[in-house]
Amino acid sequence: xxxxxxxxxxxxxxxxxxxxxxxxxxxxxxxxxxxxxxxxxxxxxxxxxxxxxxxxxxxxxxxxxxxxxxxxxxxxxxxxxxxxxxxxxxxxxxxxxxxxxxxxxxxxxxxxxxxxxxxxxxxxxxxxxxxxxxxxxxxxxxxxxxxxxxxxxxxxxxxxxxxxxxxxxxxxxxxxxxxxxxxxxxxxxxxxxxxxxxxxxxxxxxxxxxxxxxxxxxxxxxxxxx
Amino acid sequence: xxxxxxxxxxxxxxxxxxxxxxxxxxxxxxxxxxxxxxxxxxxxxxxxxxxxxxxxxxxxxxxxxxxxxxxxxxxxxxxxxxxxxxxxxxxxxxxxxxxxxxxxxxxxxxxxxxxxxxxxxxxxxxxxxxxxxxxxxxxxxxxxxxxxxxxxxxxxxxxxxxxxxxxxxxxxxxxxxxxxxxxxxxxxxxxxxxxxxxxxxxxxxxxxxxxxxxxxxxxxxxxxxx
Numbered sequence: 001x002x003x004x005x006x007x008x009x010x011x012x013x014x015x016x017x018x019x020x021x022x023x024x025x026x027x028x029x030x031x032x033x034x035x036x037x038x039x040x041x042x043x044x045x046x047x048x049x050x051x052x053x054x055x056x057x058x059x060x061x062x063x064x065x066x067x068x069x070x071x072x073x074x075x076x077x078x079x080x081x082x083x084x085x086x087x088x089x090x091x092x093x094x095x096x097x098x099x100x101x102x103x104x105x106x107x108x109x110x111x112x113x114x115x116x117x118x119x120x121x122x123x124x125x126x127x128x129x130x131x132x133x134x135x136x137x138x139x140x141x142x143x144x145x146x147x148x149x150x151x152x153x154x155x156x157x158x159x160x161x162x163x164x165x166x167x168x169x170x171x172x173x174x175x176x177x178x179x180x181x182x183x184x185x186x187x188x189x190x191x192x193x194x195x196x197x198x199x200x201x202x203x204x205x206x207x208x209x210x211x212x213x214x215x216x217x218x219x220x221x222x223x224x225x226x
Numbered sequence: 227x228x229x230x231x232x233x234x235x236x237x238x239x240x241x242x243x244x245x246x247x248x249x250x251x252x253x254x255x256x257x258x259x260x261x262x263x264x265x266x267x268x269x270x271x272x273x274x275x276x277x278x279x280x281x282x283x284x285x286x287x288x289x290x291x292x293x294x295x296x297x298x299x300x301x302x303x304x305x306x307x308x309x310x311x312x313x314x315x316x317x318x319x320x321x322x323x324x325x326x327x328x329x330x331x332x333x334x335x336x337x338x339x340x341x342x343x344x345x346x347x348x349x350x351x352x353x354x355x356x357x358x359x360x361x362x363x364x365x366x367x368x369x370x371x372x373x374x375x376x377x378x379x380x381x382x383x384x385x386x387x388x389x390x391x392x393x394x395x396x397x398x399x400x401x402x403x404x405x406x407x408x409x410x411x412x413x414x415x416x417x418x419x420x421x422x423x424x425x426x427x428x429x430x431x432x433x434x435x436x437x438x439x440x441x442x443x444x445x446x447x448x449x450x451x452x
Contacts, residue, residue, distance in 0.1 A: 219438030
């Protein structure tokens with residue numbers, strides 16, 4: 001049986017792109033939304049898009065309860081409130097993956113807008129039940145490109161979290177997505193760096209008139225990693 | 227006549243690698259050190275290494291006074307004090323390039339260790355005379371690889387600063403180094419992000435047993451940029 005991945009707020013641009021790519025990689029996808037009806041509609045559209053049937057939609061609380069991996073893909077402004085409302089739904093054995101990024105758009109310069117904890121992830125870690133391992137991943141991938149499923153990603157994504165086994169599980173999951181390589185960057189203190197790199201990618205997009213700026217690490221294993 | 231590039235603290239690993247690569251790119255290099263004698267010795271060694279004569283050594287104050295570009299390549303711990311001692315040597319028309327990065331190595335996790343200003347560059351900007359444009363570049367390049375001049379870099383380096391013309395001048399300088407592409411990431415507020423990426427590269431090096439982790443941006447102009 002395929003592993004299940006839930007996407008809280010999976011009807012937004014980032015969630016949709018990830019749902020499509022992860023479904024194509026062979027996972028069962030549970031797209032969550034505040035409105036179960038909207039989630040079902042979007043799931044049907046996504047299945048049609050990839051000619052499959054492995055994407056289902058439901059309310060956020062329902063999808064969290066059922067999945068091995070739970071990805072948070074709401075806008076950061078709603079992240080804390082959304083997670084607070086769902087914290088009772090998690091169960092031991094699941095891995096949480098934060099995909100949200102706090103950003104500010106002041107004076108034409110995009111910057112990370114970390115809460116007092118130092119990063120978005122450090123704030124959300126306080127809300128998630130302590131026995132659920134907290135990881136961050138997919139943060140620097142352009143939503144626009146994720147949705148363009150005909151275009152290979154051919155880039156890296158950075159995985160962090162204090163629980164090593166959880167990082168390994170998330171990395172294995174990512175490795176199944178063609179053209180995407182996980183880079184394990186260690187503990188949760190990396191979150192501020194990675195969230196900064198999301199801001200950097202947007203800066204680069206604006207300056208170079210692209211929507212697809214993303215990262216590749218050179219100097220480690222040959223690419224792609226097996 | 228070739229443009230002159232001064233490297234304050236250019237006898238350290240980062241400075242040496244940059245001196246070699248920039249000399250090979252056709253610039254006249256002035257390697258500075260607290261000891262003029264040490265600088266001259268190191269300059270002679272570097273000239274021998276590349277079979278050239280365009281690298282000269284002298285005291286830090288002397289090299290600053292003479293160059294179009296002034297790169298600060300001391301360890302961050304000495305950056306503020308060194309720059310304070312040299313601020314009287316700058317003259318209008320020069321461009322300052324900060325290459326230093328504040329890092330902490332706590333509990334086996336490398337992280338940026340920004341001063342209260344928010345980044346190393348923001349602290350140093352307060353020390354440099356206000357009429358000298360302040361930029362940052364070369365921060366994420368591995369010192370080890372810079373010195374291995376037989377190996378092409380084949381990566382990007384991020385250029386920031388509030389003065390657009392200065393960023394362009396630094397980018398043009400970088401473009402002359404084979405295999406190195408400048409990415410203009412806008413204003414000085416990017417410094418914290420880029421300094422974080424230095425920490426990230428070191429994290430990746432440790433985890434993947436490399437000394438050469440570095441960045442390439444995908445999704446903008448084809449590489450290398452002309």
